[in-house]
Amino acid sequence: MARKPDSAAVAAKREREKRMVSEMIELFCRKNHGCRADGLCPACAELEAYARARSEKCPFMEGKTFCSNCRVxxxxxxxxxxIREVMRFSGPRMIFHHPVAAIRHVVETRAEQRRLRKGSLS
Structure with missing residues (x-):
């Protein structure tokens, strides 16, 4: 089943998510596998391609904040x-490497958690 075309906002969100996961994997690989900015090790390159493909095909992009909050x-x-290992390592370090993106992530995560709590109380 083909995914319907994205609106401009959803397409931008999809690209932002793919860029962020790539940056987090790059940070993880550089610090844990000794890879330089010119490339990833084969295992991290495989994970990055997989994560980007999952984001590209995600039918819930419009309504979700992050994969960790998704029901599917x-x-x-x-x-x-x-990817959990990468997120656990890179997440706290992103404030030093990409502070605006890290702050946006915290704000969006907290807003999503409040939204989910309100929905479960209803």
């Missing part, structure tokens, strides 16, 4: 564990 987990279990 489309990652294979192995890849899900690998």
């Amino acid at each position: 987990h489309c990652y294979k279990p192995e890849m899900r564990e690998r």
